[in-house]
Amino acid sequence: MNFYFPIFGLFLIFVIWQTYERKKSERQATTQSNDFWTKESEANNVRRKSLDNEDYITISDNLLIKNLLPNGPYDEELIELSDTLEGLIPKRILNLTGKTSTDLKTIYGVANLNEVTSYDDNYTLMATTIARYGSKLIELGLTKEATYVLEFGIDSLSDVSSNYKHLATLYMAQNQPEKIDYLIETAKKLDSLMKNSIIRNLESIKEDNAINSTSSHTQE
Numbered sequence: 001m002n003f004y005f006p007i008f009g010l011f012l013i014f015v016i017w018q019t020y021e022r023k024k025s026e027r028q029a030t031t032q033s034n035d036f037w038t039k040e041s042e043a044n045n046v047r048r049k050s051l052d053n054e055d056y057i058t059i060s061d062n063l064l065i066k067n068l069l070p071n072g073p074y075d076e077e078l079i080e081l082s083d084t085l086e087g088l089i090p091k092r093i094l095n096l097t098g099k100t101s102t103d104l105k106t107i108y109g110v111a112n113l114n115e116v117t118s119y120d121d122n123y124t125l126m127a128t129t130i131a132r133y134g135s136k137l138i139e140l141g142l143t144k145e146a147t148y149v150l151e152f153g154i155d156s157l158s159d160v161s162s163n164y165k166h167l168a169t170l171y172m173a174q175n176q177p178e179k180i181d182y183l184i185e186t187a188k189k190l191d192s193l194m195k196n197s198i199i200r201n202l203e204s205i206k207e208d209n210a211i212n213s214t215s216s217h218t219q220e
Contacts, residue, residue, distance in 0.1 A: 018177030043105035048112055057093040057123065057156050059085055063133075068145050075140060081133040088126055094119035095157055127153060131160040134167070143170055154183065159192035161201065168205045177209045 044206050061067055065074065065082035094116065096104065101113060108116050130153040137146035150167040153160065171179040180202055187198045 005189065034097050039106070040102050043102045044110050046106055046109045048109035049107070051092075051108065051112060051115065054092075054094055054120075057095065057126070059089050059093070059126065060152070061089075063130075063149060063152060068140070068148070073140065075136065077136050078133070078140075081129055084129045085126065085133070088129075089121055091122050092119045093122045093126055095123045096120040097123075097159055099155075123156075127156065127158040127163070130156075130158065131163040131166075135162060138166060138170070143173065146170060147174075154186055157186065157190060159190050159194045159198070161194055162196050164198050164202055165205070168202055172205070172209055177206065180206045180209075 016055050050109055059176075063082075064086055082172075096116065096119070099107070101117070104116050105113050126150075130149060134146045134150035134153065137143075137149060147167065147170050150163055150170070153163040154167060158164075164187060168180050171177060171183075184199055184206075185204045187195060187202060190198070
């Protein structure tokens with residue numbers, strides 16, 4: 001009988017601990033829910049604010065295929081991507097990555113929610129188009145043009161991972177590995193779920209370059 005008492009005691013402690021953790025989790029969930037609805041209620045009462053002085057992104061005409069490649073080649077996909085960018089030129093483009101609808105209502109007022117959301121949608125379309133544009137240019141061997149396009153994406157704080165990866169690869173091919181540090185510093189400014197992944201990938205590319213460089217010097 002005595003053998004079972006320690007086991008029963010441990011089991012009882014486990015049950016008590018499990019009950020405590022469950023109630024703690026429930027309390028935290030309730031607190032988070034209450035906080036959310038409090039912020040949501042406050043956001044819904046924020047008055048409309050002027051949108052005239054925001055940091056809007058301007059798409060340069062130099063990115064369009066007619067100016068980027070005046071003598072061709074006029075690849076069908078490049079034309080389509082260029083047309084998408086040209087369609088965005090007259091529109092307002094605002095990078096609101098990482099902000100929830102509650103955040104947007106708090107910052108700009110509930111009456112502006114649909115409008116600023118459309119500005120962010122324009123940004124998302126621009127960022128994904130730029131990444132695809134740069135990738136296609138690389139595929140066609142147009143590395144100078146690809147670098148120009150992808151650098152625009154970085155300057156716009158894109159969080160599209162391929163934008164960073166392709167540009168880092170181009171810098172490596174152009175014997176400018178030091179520019180990867182700039183990409184890493186830019187990625188650190190992102191308010192995005194992709195931030196850490198992008199930084200890890202860039203640091204991996206940088207480390208691989210260092211290893212290859214050391215190996216090359218050793219062989220010499």
